[in-house]
Amino acid sequence: MPRPFQTEERQAFRDQVIRFARTELVPHINDWDEAGAVPWELHQKVAALGVFGFGIDEKWGGLGFDDAFMRAAWAEEVARRCSSGVMAAVGGRGISLDPIVKLADEETKARILPDVIAGRTGSSLAITEPSGGSDVAGLRTRAVRDGNHWVISGQKAYITGGMKADHFVVAARTGGPGIEGVSLFLVPSDAPGFSRIAMDRKQGWWCAEQALLSFDEARVPASAMLGEENRGFASIMSNFNLERLTLIAQSLGMMKGVLDQSIDWAQERQTFGKPLIKHQVIRHKIAEMSARVDALESWVDRLCWEINEGEIPVAGLAKAKFHATKSLEYVASEGMQIMGGAGYMRGNLIERVWREVKIQAIGGGSEEIMRDLAVRQMGL
Numbered sequence: 001m002p003r004p005f006q007t008e009e010r011q012a013f014r015d016q017v018i019r020f021a022r023t024e025l026v027p028h029i030n031d032w033d034e035a036g037a038v039p040w041e042l043h044q045k046v047a048a049l050g051v052f053g054f055g056i057d058e059k060w061g062g063l064g065f066d067d068a069f070m071r072a073a074w075a076e077e078v079a080r081r082c083s084s085g086v087m088a089a090v091g092g093r094g095i096s097l098d099p100i101v102k103l104a105d106e107e108t109k110a111r112i113l114p115d116v117i118a119g120r121t122g123s124s125l126a127i128t129e130p131s132g133g134s135d136v137a138g139l140r141t142r143a144v145r146d147g148n149h150w151v152i153s154g155q156k157a158y159i160t161g162g163m164k165a166d167h168f169v170v171a172a173r174t175g176g177p178g179i180e181g182v183s184l185f186l187v188p189s190d191a192p193g194f195s196r197i198a199m200d201r202k203q204g205w206w207c208a209e210q211a212l213l214s215f216d217e218a219r220v221p222a223s224a225m226l227g228e229e230n231r232g233f234a235s236i237m238s239n240f241n242l243e244r245l246t247l248i249a250q251s252l253g254m255m256k257g258v259l260d261q262s263i264d265w266a267q268e269r270q271t272f273g274k275p276l277i278k279h280q281v282i283r284h285k286i287a288e289m290s291a292r293v294d295a296l297e298s299w300v301d302r303l304c305w306e307i308n309e310g311e312i313p314v315a316g317l318a319k320a321k322f323h324a325t326k327s328l329e330y331v332a333s334e335g336m337q338i339m340g341g342a343g344y345m346r347g348n349l350i351e352r353v354w355r356e357v358k359i360q361a362i363g364g365g366s367e368e369i370m371r372d373l374a375v376r377q378m379g380l
């Protein structure tokens, strides 16, 4: 469908991402998946596209402008060709940058941001704990003030990019129970008392290097606190919004990738004396998949427009996220049915998407939590 908000500049950026995905990602994606990691040079190559610099001042290596359509185009076009795991492999950085940009002091930003944005160093966001991720206000990792230091104790689970990140944005309890007692810290990977182990036995996102982080009375200077003491919860919630836009756009890209592959296959494959695409049941599957793609694409554009207008559509993002992942689940299932046994074999896009459907539905706010948030935003 024509996209009403497309401009020459946005199309040029989208085309650049498509070329990048075709030449730099698609030929290697299976090897990286099997190896469980991407080479570090990829972080720098991706950074050269500018995708970590949206909304960040040029003096820190950012682009000096923001555009939700371009953010979404990056997510959509890569996911369309590679699914979402390879984006997660470089993208732990993406979801941790916003709190650093908004809350760190000038000295910290000048020291950290240029290298992170250029892909020379890595950063990750560490909110979820082994005891739970949905109930952020219930987190148990604790930080206690000791003179000019904070001493952090606890664990963080499933942290994307966590095995190689140099910096972590960590949520810890500094006050009483609930949302009022949560603060954010920027913790370097060489902090005394910090350690990590790989969480590498997982259904999908094989090359995204999730880690279990342990803070065993890890010491950081008092200046490591991001923003005000006990005021971190609102920043965590606000940071989720752009992460959700990315996840929605990824789901759209994954759906398009499955549809592309399903149509190609259905035209090529002969059953009962004619191409699969000539069987009415298959035609109806393609029609339904295509309609769901169109609906989500329109919704993504509308969300991007709202974000560019300066209004964060919290309820819209929540609803679009669970709607997108339910549509993705449907499209992935139908796509694999169309492919038959070939779709089940490792290494093709549909098989990878199928493995990654559930992390789209769980990460960044699960379907259940998104439904609850949407209804709460209605004042109910």
Ligand SMILES: Cc1cc2nc3c(=O)[nH]c(=O)nc-3n(C[C@H](O)[C@H](O)[C@H](O)COP(=O)(O)OP(=O)(O)OC[C@H]3O[C@@H](n4cnc5c(N)ncnc54)[C@H](O)[C@@H]3O)c2cc1C
Pocket: 092, 124, 125, 126, 127, 128, 129, 131, 132, 133, 134, 135, 157, 158, 159, 160, 161, 202, 205, 210, 359, 362, 363, 364, 365, 366, 367, 368, 369
């Ligand atoms: C591959 C991967 C990468 C990840 N990367 C990161 C990362 O980089 N940083 C980070 O901080 N976290 C990360 N996460 C964690 C992710 O955000 C959490 O898994 C998610 O928020 C859900 O938390 P949980 O797994 O602890 O489930 P829980 O919170 O224990 O919930 C379990 C189930 O119960 C449902 N549920 C919970 N509460 C309710 C309720 N009130 N009503 C109805 N249903 C409910 C949930 O929807 C879920 O389905 C990652 C997870 C994975 C698997």
